[in-house]
Amino acid sequence: MKHQLFIGIVGLALSGAALAQPTESFYLMRNKVSGKAVCAQHPISPDWVREAGPFKDQDCKVADKPEPRRSDLPASPLELAPKKKE
Template sequence: MTKFILTALVVALLGPIALHAEPAPWYHWRSKSTGTMTCSQTPLGPGWARADGPYRDARCEKPLPTK
């Protein structure tokens, strides 16, 4: 019974934190060899450099407001 109460307490305390989680921002990435631009949340590898961002959509059209 004590494990159940402890588990319920942990879930109750961490629940609000999980509910405020946001998705990762999107960035424009430029190919170092061809200059091609693409939009991604994660680095594409050593041949790519982050060009601009962050954005809140997968098309890199809606900028995130600065905090």
């Protein structure tokens, strides 16, 4: 009984930590008027434009690049299925 409660508490804590992670990328935004740059997920106002990104971190230092497609894997099963004749 105690083990189930412990596992439940640990699971709840881990799920809360996972939910706290940002889900969107960050962008380096620059103000058109003042030239000031900040790292944000969304434009602050129409005076701010994206200058660089996307980034994984809130400091705009780690580039958020998509994983390259692996060519050593077999084709998708959907691509291998026989085509239906109409």
